[in-house]
Amino acid sequence: MLLRILVWAVLAFLISPLIVIVLFSFHSSPALSFPFAGFSLRWYAELFNNAQLGSAVMKSLTVAFLTSVVTLLIGTTASLAWLRLGKVGRGFIEAVSVTPIALPGLFVGVSLLVLFAQAGLQLSTLTIVISHVVIALPILIVAMKARLALFDPSLEEASRDLGASQFQTFRRVTLPLIAPTLISSAILAFAVSFDEFVVTSFVAGTETTLPMYIWSMMRRTVTPLINAISTLALLFSILILLGAWLISHVRRRSAVAARIES
């Protein structure tokens, strides 16, 4: 019982600051303090008339979309490789591709910055996407590793044994089994990219993504506008997580249901 109270207290600690932000985004006065003066949507209205913000959001969406597509493509090949490799091969993939999770964004950011400088690559949307994939790919690999631990490699052999070609096996057996994980990981990659700040701040050059824009606002003044942006960003991450969850669960459930029916 004591444990349960402690656990919910920790959760309350994690959630309540976010709730405060959401609450103040609807505050009718610019004051960020109690008592509450009343509800209004004025900050949201201001947001939608802010052209700079609009272009930052578009930039972030573009970057996040490209990042998740590239991560998905590379991640799919990695998953298929994982199923075919032994301990050594898997260890090698893990060593080169999971380490960035355990490093501060600062390290990844500055090392990419020196790479781009050395290669003479102009900082642009391209360099942002390249960097975001470096962060998103490890997350996909970790998620995939957990999922593929449940995958029996003899399923592919069984399919070949039953007369399916290599491509048919991929299309009818392997892909349906790994697709939910891959797609939900791609969605997470989108979320990670959309929110990425530290690495971006080194490789963005003159480009402004949404977190960069929020950062510049935060440094200038404390305005309730940030609450409204934050609330939308929060809503967006929840929707993305929900999407990822639905894909991995509904697919599994429908597969089970189909099996029961037949």
Next chain:
Amino acid sequence: MNLSRTKIGAILAAPTVVYMVIFFVVPSLILFSYSFWSSESYRVVPDFVFTNYLDSLHSAVFWKVTINAVRIGLTTAAISLVLAVPVGYYLVYVSRSQTMLYLILITWFSSYLVRIYAWRTLLGTNGVLNAVLLQLGIVDHPVDAFLFSSFAVTITLVHIYLPFCILLVTSSLSEIKPDLIDAARDLGTSSLGAFFRVIAPNAANGLAGAFMLTFILVAGDYVTPQMLGGSSGQTTGLLIADQFRKTGNWPLGAAQAFVMFVISIALYFILVSLGRATGLIVKRRTINPKGI
């Protein structure tokens, strides 16, 4: 054509490996070589000198901010681990509550900057915490000291990195089968006793890993201390970041980054050998015995 399974595997692994080598391994190596180069009038010149390292190690400012970063890192990682263990235990052994897991994931994936901003709002002079304290009559005028203090930095960093720490702890605990707890209780320990005698020793490596990962990420986070720490918020990360922006001495920044890296690794080994010496960390045994 019939290539062997492993050959196909190697071909399929190529995109990932090549990408990560070009954009992660190579940059790290370039950064490392940068740390031996020199900087002349804001231009980087290939060289092989140790001045960057020597300058860093002889700089009082560098040590001050590094000690600060290590202190913030250790405090935050310790608090996070202490909070993460009961939550992880609850999630693994008591209730596999999906709601709770998703609440944790939501906080993990909610924007980094938003969370920093939230704590600024909460802790500011006109912030929510002061408003509540005034209302309750605990203080009679707003406390300025909440914001721009190591308290503000620590609580925010715990908030940012705790979800990650919980996920690490949860995954390391879930390797330990719940029937070990039943067995320990059947043999006479209380549930708390079962945790300390059976779960903790078996999870020790995983828990030490969670602590260390949290430490590394926190110690390298320079944005939070900068935004909430005021004068106490100077950390190595900020020093390094500034080298790559304002003053532009990249080789010096690179050297400082690797000094920080070495300090982190050294701390890890100190922690593990401390654990070994006190018997808290036992030699790793496989969790699943044969025949199962």
Next chain:
Amino acid sequence: MAAIAPIIEIRNGTKMFGSFTALADINLSINQGEILTLLGPSGCGKTTLMRLIAGFENLTSGTIQIGGVDIANIPPERRPVNMVFQRYALFPHLDVFENVAFGLKVKGMPKEERTERVNRMLHIVQLESFANRYIDQLSGGQCQRVALARALVNGPKVLLLDEPLAALDLKIRQHMLAEMKRIHIETGATFVYVTHDQDEALILSDRVVLMEKGRVVQVDRPTEMYAKPKSLFAAKFLGETNIFETTITAVNGIGTTARTSSGIQFHSSETLTKKPSEKIAVSIRPESLTFQHKNPDAQSAECVVDDIVFMGSRSFYTVRLNDQSKVRVQVQRDGRLSVPSPGDKATIFWDASNVVMLPRD
């Protein structure tokens, strides 16, 4: 064998998980020193019953007494029972000796006494030379012995065993059954043994508690339960049997007679409390059927041999009766007797003492 003094008394034990009834009104006494088996298909509630005794679950209603004491509010660590877990649940961070010593150490037993008792127990399970091995260096059978020793060293009033042999392969399983019997005799502890394997139950038990869907179906000695099942479920679950759907034609002082719709007649020397024209199921085990009658009173039926499965010392025949129903016959190998071949016409015989009449489900 077993002194008749109940060590565990369960009265009106009911356990609900939400709206699902895992155990319904269980009444059961477990005697001092016996090996009692809880037998049943998965989901019958046998593991729940064991976990209730161990203290990992609590009864929704009813009482459990151990040694005359109601244990409702006693947590598992203070109950005088110990458990051998299905997957052993041995502590991977401790060696064999430390695993076995765990319970005594927790109780604060002085080191010398503890060492002596652990060594004695390791001797009983024949693992003295493995004391310093870690769990991942042991075979399945050795893990099993450690689990037994770890529980028994605490001197429990009752030892609970949750499908302890399920994770072992057949050969080691048979060996461990014999070991378990020896250890039972050597320690004199009461064993409560959960299994879904009828062979284990028949070999090991003093008494078998047969369970189905949260209820106790029958409690009996293994031989009794095999020879005189009280329900169709018991007859089918324990061993193999042939079931015939019949209608009673006569009940009188010399027994009961029943007939299938195709006219095969069965006579049992038991006088049932049923009336003629009531439906009843007849069970005859394959080994109770023969192709040669030794007894002039034997009952019989005409058949055609369909198929023979040779299994070494015995063979299983599948024969078809006139009504096309299939019957299994077990024939012990005996070179002196001639036996029919597939396609042959034959007659099967049985004695009244082997006819078991059971109410239909």
